[in-house]
Amino acid sequence: MQTGKRLRAYPTPAQEQILLQWIGHQRFIYxxxxxxxxxxxxxxKKAVSLSGTPVPVDQEYARFIGPETSWLREVPSQILRNGAVRWKQAMGRFFSGLARKPVFQRKDGRQSVWITSELFRFRTNDETQFEELxxxxxxxxxxxxxxxxxTPxxxxxxxxxxxxxxxxxxxxxxxxxLPEPKExxxxxxxxxxSEEELEGKTLGFDRGVxxxxxxxxxxxIDFSxxxxxxxxxxERAKKRWQRKLSxxxxxxxxxxxxxxRLSRTFEYAKNVxxxxxxKATHDLVSDPDRTLFVVEDLKVKNMTKRPEPKQEDSGGYAKNGARAKAGLNWAILSSCWGLFVVLLSYKARRSGKLVIKVSPQFSSQECARCGHIHPDNRPSQAGFVCQRCGLADNADLNASRVIAKRGIRLLLEGKVPQKTIRRCGIGKLKTLGPERSEVKASGEDDKTRRTKRLRASSAKEELPLARSETPPTAQSA
Ligand SMILES: [Zn+2]
Known part of the structure; x- marks a missing residue:
């Protein structure tokens, strides 16, 4: 079973310099x-459609190395090629409808470089028996x-x-x-x-205020x-640094x-x-009695709507910070919810358990015992009192039970939506000669090079083979 690993690295200042250079060069090509x-x-596009040659989507990058960009040669060519491959893969995802068109990579925020096997190896240190990269x-x-x-x-x-x-x-x-358990x-x-037995195996979750x-x-699941x-x-420090920065x-x-300093203010909340x-999802999934987890299927639209201002502090729009506070709470809660579902899902899948999503409609107004749905069931933000059967409970607890019930019903009706994994045709990486683009004769000007490339891209299948290969000519004349 494939899992992502993210391990903290501690490069020396000299190594940092080199890695930053690699990152920058790869970003430049991308x-x-x-x-x-x-x-x-x-x-x-118009001219291309008339001439019958498609817009090229390839991973060539040699034409970006010129007299003014000779500094690109200061890094291994694989770093540059991987920049072009990253872009091509992004285009692949775009063409299969999985993502939007690739956009410029920014110079700030998280930065990364993709390194393929030519540029690294693992070795076991004979003395310490630890692995070295x-x-x-x-x-x-x-x-x-x-x-x-x-982690191993x-x-x-x-x-x-x-x-x-x-x-x-x-x-x-x-x-x-290990084999991955099938859903x-x-x-x-x-x-x-039976339904009663399932109730003992199921946990529903409600996202609360x-x-x-x-x-x-x-x-x-709450913060201390x-x-x-x-x-x-x-959060206050963040605001301060943002003001200063402006x-x-x-x-x-x-x-x-x-x-x-600003980027560091984001760190704490994220880590917490x-x-x-x-920790919470690990506990939940390790519980041997629970096999089914039911969550609300929240749509992006729900997540991004404007936060409700807090009204108990002041009526109207007085500057009391209530709205900012509500915004902060909402941001913390919502991102927390997304993370919760993501982490719970992969951990459950790994241990042969199931997470299903149900409709969140009226889950806060429905009675978990008799199913009566009415706005009057919520006399206050925190309380729930059923107007039909008189069940009184904590509102969030009631909602989570309603969600659990919905999940069980969905399962027994056989309507659990099966997730179809859409993949796109990223591949052929292994057959690529890494230095193919360096083969080009240096005497060509840009125009002939581009025509050659356009012709080559129409005969794409045969292209990525060996470094000695020349682009096929006399085809789309
Ligand atoms: Zn009721």
Missing amino acids: NAKVSEDRYYWAFA ILGTKKFPVGVLPFKAH YSRPASLHVSVEAGKWFVSFSSDDG EDTISWLRMF TIPVMASDGRR SVQKIRMEKK RQVKGSNNRKESKT RKDVIH
């Missing part, structure tokens, strides 16, 4: 491909990159090295060799039970009061410093959220 593609679509080639050595393997992993075929807010990471996909098997196994996540057995205070403190001169060193949700 962005060059994006801007070239935009040019084709904006200006050349060696980066670079003979010509471009980086040396041993120290990293912390906090298998050696990957390619990896990403990334930096975010000054922290470095190595991430890759790892195979543990259909879990579903058919669960359907052998006061408590981020409430389970139907009364379990709460210390964490909440610190998160709000960081007044500083673009490109100045002070602004650079502020940017680093991840930590709390990881």
